[in-house]
Amino acid sequence: MGKDEVLFMLFDYSDWNKIFRSFYKLKNNFSNMEIAKWSEYLKQFYRSPPLHFVIARNDNAELCRMSGSDMEKDPSYWLATKDRRLVKFGETGLVKSIQRGEEVVIDRANAYGNFQVKQPYSLKTELDSAYEIVSSLDFNGYKEVFNWRAQRVIDRFGDYRELYDGADIIPEYNDTMSIIKISERCPRGCIYCSEPSPKGMKLYSREKIEQNIDSARRLQLKYHKGHTSLMNEGFINCSDILWFHLAKAYVTGNLRTHKLDNLIRRLSIVDVEGNVTPIGDISSKYWDTILDSVQIQDMFKSQFPELRKTGTFVGVPTVNATDYRFLEELYNKAQRINRVLIGIESFDNTESAFLGKNETSSEKIDAIQKLQGIDYKVKVIIQVGMLGKRFYYDGKWIDTEKGLEKTLRILAQVMRKSYDLRKPDKVHVSRYTLIEGTPLKRLHDEGKVIEPFAPGELDERVDRAFRQLRKSHIDVDADYEAAVEKRKRMV
Ligand code: SF4
Structure with a gap:
């Protein structure tokens, strides 16, 4: 050397x-x-x-x-x-x-x-x-x-398009990753996101998920046959995999908490023919068509035995509503799902309320700590610049600088650090980009309740977020922004 x-x-x-x-x-x-x-x-x-x-x-x-x-x-x-x-x-x-x-x-x-x-x-x-x-x-x-x-x-890149659609966000999407799509949309209503739909969330049926897994494997064997062992990362593409678990528990009468009933009723099942059945209309004869989250991962792994790292999205309310033992089962000593992405966006309660992300900072911390307790690698997504320099809410202007400081302070306390020999967590810092068709984009365009940044101010905030997180020894990544912005294909 x-x-x-x-x-x-x-x-x-x-x-x-x-x-x-x-x-x-x-x-x-x-x-x-x-x-x-x-x-x-x-x-x-x-x-x-x-x-x-x-x-x-x-x-x-x-x-x-x-x-x-x-x-x-x-x-x-x-x-x-x-x-x-x-x-x-x-x-x-x-x-x-x-x-x-x-x-x-x-x-x-x-x-x-x-x-x-x-x-x-x-x-x-x-x-x-x-x-x-x-x-x-x-x-x-x-x-x-x-x-x-x-x-x-x-x-190869052209054919792989059949595994996701243009709106899907696959963070840290790299060449070793196999992805399967298991649902469409989200039952929640965050105003900055393109996932909410008046028709709620469509969970794919067992048959449709099997079909998607088969397609992903076929493509992998077509292009990567000699080196499938290198493709050891998996991603389950959905807005929140725990809705499957809660949906199954709901229809079978095993739901432990009814806090999310309103959202669960916005779920439906879609089969290979495209028939959509609202969750409340599923008769016991068809319960089997709803896969639980563990079953989905087991099916994925049985076709992709090389998977070592599998990730997906979860949400704060669903994590908090899901039984600890079930989350342990889903992790299964890191043999099933071992990394989860969770959108926190901000730890400031007023900002969250404005964004339609109706959960408090303490609920967010509870969810993160619950996942850490089981040893998932937790990847928190925060958004910088979503609400401009300040925003008008509940009769007053709110300075977003304080919200960012609070968010960084809480992350420094909650996240496992880069020197953690077992499992450091990660923060994805997303420099907010306006998504067409969202209510938040309209509010930015109208310019009445969100005051825009002066030139260079947003960049400065993003840089500061990176610096502070790194100073707190937290692994940090900007990939999420690339996943949102650069997903448009050019080949
Ligand atoms: S929970 Fe996530 S996917 Fe659902 S609407 Fe909010 S940001 Fe979008």
């Missing part, structure tokens, strides 16, 4: 726990592989490249297996060439970005396949050229991961 790398490790890693985790994973990945020297060509781009091993090379290029401060993230392979090209690939060999010299000519933010292509470059030509270089290298192993060509990459 050269002097540069040692200095990088001493000064660029924020804590030793991450170093330990990175080394541990690299050791597992490379225990049987001869480890080559550090890359020469990467130094054209980085004075101190991140931790890496060269896994394939020739006289003109080197392909490196990368590590970094967060091994959970793509990209995992970087190709650096003598003629100053840097190609970044995800874990399954799909190109993520291409840089020529200083210029990024191809880029995509996540696995929606939304390649941004700089003119006059051609996506197809650039992708083909990158894979041709890779195929000319002498490998130490892992070559099958790179068995792609441009058209196949484009087809």
